[in-house]
């Protein structure tokens with residue numbers, strides 16, 4: 001069975017040595033009292049919960065899966081999931097970063113980011129049950145009426161109830177404008193919603209007493225397409241004004257999907273037969289309101305792959321030190337044994353370091369982004385809030401798509417380190433690969449993320465958000481440009497920054513001529529920007545590691561070696577990607593569809 005050790009040292013390195021998180025948080029009135037001791041104890045306790053309670057349920061949860069009782073529509077989660085959830089609620093974990101006004105603990109989002117990474121490493125399928133509640137909470141917080149907030153937010157904060165997002169229908173996934181579910185207004189101000197949703201994560205389960213579904217549907221006479229979709233909150237059990245539970249609402253699980261991975265999470269077909277709901281936000285503006293949840297979920301999905309990358313790496317690294325096969329090409333390294341441990345082989349190291357670099361680069365970027373969210377939510381300076389919001393908007397599709405593509409590469413590489421043993425269920429490695437695959441698909445496929453990045457976030461505002469983030473990189477390049485020991489990082493970083501600027505301008509011009517040019521280049525472009533971000537964060541980490549390299553602490557030696565590996569072996573991928581992005585539309589569209 002795979003083992004998991006929470007990467008607390010690396011999180012502390014980022015918090016206190018790279019990102020200077022305490023000083024930044026303390027400048028925000030809501031976090032004026034925050035200190036390292038509080039954060040450290042949350043990381044320690046959260047890490048224990050992840051490693052000791054959740055991780056042991058991952059393999060068994062995968063094997064057992066969820067079961068649906070068709071007569072009652074009840075879904076049973078794998079053995080131990082319910083008890084773990086009860087422990088999670090008892091520990092106050094659901095409300096870690098939620099506002100105190102609704103019963104949360106009000107800790108910074110960056111702390112929750114670290115906690116969630118650990119939960120994802122331990123058990124992605126389990127973490128999807130509470131995971132969706134965060135986005136449901138955020139959407140209701142942003143767009144709910146005072147009554148809706150009072151009714152739902154305290155229960156979502158405490159974890160007594162969980163949330164879902166009900167968007168997808170069998171004929172409409174990416175294109176939500178095709179949606180058919182209907183909402184009929186009632187005389188009492190509520191709505192009766194009818195329709196069939198599919199693929200709804202955590203749509204039904206036995207962990208919490210109520211489930212708060214956020215459902216997209218159309219009002220009578222709604223405009224066609226995505227401008228005619230409204231958002232409704234539809235509880236599994238209706239809720240009385242005093243907060244107590246009432247009758248069972250007519251929204252129920254009519255089928256469970258059989259799928260490639262995340263078996264411990266219920267992926268439900270949900271049937272609504274005149275289910276009672278209330279409108280969230282304005283009529284026909286449901287997609288706008290839902291985007292609050294979708295953006296939170298996109299960051300959450302990137303974080304899922306970060307967690308999987310870390311745990312896969314840890315296990316593959318341990319295995320590579322123990323498994324003996326063949327001798328090193330340059331002569332025996334463990335002559336006392338009949339063969340050398342496979343970690344002596346350069347290509348095994350390539351696979352391990354790829355996963356390690358994607359985990360460490362991803363962690364730095366995710367924690368940086370979480371700090372921007374803290375600033376966006378809690379700074380008392382309007383300009384700071386706006387700048388932080390722009391950065392988060394720019395980085396969200398990159399975190400979703402780049403992390404999940406990397407997660408797929410990394411988990412597959414780590415499985416490869418195990419050879420045939422990685423392909424066998426008991427090692428746990430093939431589960432990481434299967435679990436990682438969905439992260440590239442849901443919450444908007446990675447293609448859709450890349451279109452959002454290049455089309456909306458970059459070209460859509462004439463590159464303003466990118467310029468703002470690029471200015472941070474340029475300032476770092478300027479600051480470190482004359483430091484001899486940093487040249488190996490600064491020169492390639494500056495060079496890539498220039499190339500991105502040129503490429504962006506070039507793609508913008510092409511897109512003027514033909515909007516399809518965006519679609520032809522977007523996936524390459526997102527990956528190039530992902531690498532630009534990782535190069536920036538690795539350079540920042542290397543700066544600290546270089547300053548501490550004589551401290552004797554092997555942590556810094558390893559950090560520097562990982563940064564060098566990243567720059568030497570992974571970053572060069574950008575040269576091919578830039579070439580591919582420049583190739584444009586013609587090679588993709590030349591062949592007539594009938595010839596496929």
Ligand SMILES: Cc1cc2nc3c(=O)[nH]c(=O)nc-3n(C[C@H](O)[C@H](O)[C@H](O)COP(=O)(O)OP(=O)(O)OC[C@H]3O[C@@H](n4cnc5c(N)ncnc54)[C@H](O)[C@@H]3O)c2cc1C
Nearest residue numbers: 165166167168172173174199200201267442443444445447
């Ligand atoms: C396990 C699981 C859990 C899920 N959980 C939820 C959930 O909780 N709630 C929910 O509402 N949904 C959920 N989904 C649905 C998920 O979000 C969708 O599957 C996803 O958004 C893609 O939609 P689709 O499957 O209909 O694919 P389609 O939209 O049919 O896309 C098919 C392919 O076409 C590509 N494509 C589509 N449009 C374009 C375009 N304009 N340009 C380029 N390429 C394009 C896509 O990228 C994809 O590769 C889940 C799905 C799964 C499998």
